[in-house]
Amino acid sequence: xxxxxxxxxxxxxxxxxxxxxxxxxxxxxxxxxxxxxxxxxxxxxxxxxxxxxxxxxxxxxxxxxxxxxxxxxxxxxxxxxxxxxxxxxxxxxxxxxxxxxxxxxxxxxxxxx
Amino acid sequence: xxxxxxxxxxxxxxxxxxxxxxxxxxxxxxxxxxxxxxxxxxxxxxxxxxxxxxxxxxxxxxxxxxxxxxxxxxxxxxxxxxxxxxxxxxxxxxxxxxxxxxxxxxxxxxxxxxx
Numbered sequence: 305x306x307x308x309x310x311x312x313x314x315x316x317x318x319x320x321x322x323x324x325x326x327x328x329x330x331x332x333x334x335x336x337x338x339x340x341x342x343x344x345x346x347x348x349x350x351x352x353x354x355x356x357x358x359x360x361x362x363x364x365x366x367x368x369x370x371x372x373x374x375x376x377x378x379x380x381x382x383x384x385x386x387x388x389x390x391x392x393x394x395x396x397x398x399x400x401x402x403x404x405x406x407x408x409x410x411x412x413x414x415x416x417x
Numbered sequence: 418x419x420x421x422x423x424x425x426x427x428x429x430x431x432x433x434x435x436x437x438x439x440x441x442x443x444x445x446x447x448x449x450x451x452x453x454x455x456x457x458x459x460x461x462x463x464x465x466x467x468x469x470x471x472x473x474x475x476x477x478x479x480x481x482x483x484x485x486x487x488x489x490x491x492x493x494x495x496x497x498x499x500x501x502x503x504x505x506x507x508x509x510x511x512x513x514x515x516x517x518x519x520x521x522x523x524x525x526x527x528x529x530x531x532x
Contacts, residue, residue, distance in 0.1 A: 307460075308460065310460075335518075337519070339520070339522075341525075344524070345524060346421075346522050346523060346524045346525075347461075347506060347508075347520075347522035347525070348522070349519045349520065349521070352519055360519060395460065395461065397461075402518045403518075405463055406463065406520070407460075408453075408460035408461035408462070409460045410458065410459050410460040411460060
């Protein structure tokens with residue numbers, strides 16, 4: 305079965321630094337998502353992306369966050385100035401159509417020190 | 418807003434035991450309901466789904482029935498195996514009102530099955 309690939313699997317950064325989390329969605333997919341899970345809490349929706357623009361974002365997704373599909377294969381999440389509370393597992397997901405199966409990557413564990 | 422509440426874990430069972438993981442939801446309209454599973458070191462995978470009231474989703478021996486009257490979607494399996502050890506997430510997708518089909522998840526329930 306095709307896979308969504310996320311790199312790195314673990315990232316450690318200092319508070320205030322910028323991080324970029326990378327995802328390679330499945331090649332013929334059109335809808336892209338980022339979710340996150342803070343330890344012990346629910347998996348939360350961050351943002352959805354379609355046709356090279358954000359289609360929906362949550363209140364968590366403030367000006368500190370941005371997404372980009374720079375080259376037609378990668379889908380990145382940038383956190384501009386990380387805070388301690390950004391420490392979480394970040395999941396990328398993609399699907400071909402809105403009514404089709406959503407595929408998740410295995411996540412990037414971000415630790416902000 | 419939409420929300421999902423699922424049974425707190427962890428749940429520890431012996432092989433061949435019966436499994437129930439409770440899940441209830443709050444949503445406007447008629448959401449689709451899902452169970453996702455995350456095996457160690459892997460991403461979330463769709464286990465089963467139901468898109469309307471009284472639908473039963475099933476896969477790999479797991480079942481869940483969409484109960485609109487009790488706003489529930491409990492996951493069951495008659496005889497668990499060691500290989501079922503994973504984190505199970507209940508989720509809903511509100512397919513209207515511009516939600517763009519995003520998923521709202523519960524916290525997840527860690528299941529450990531001992532031989």
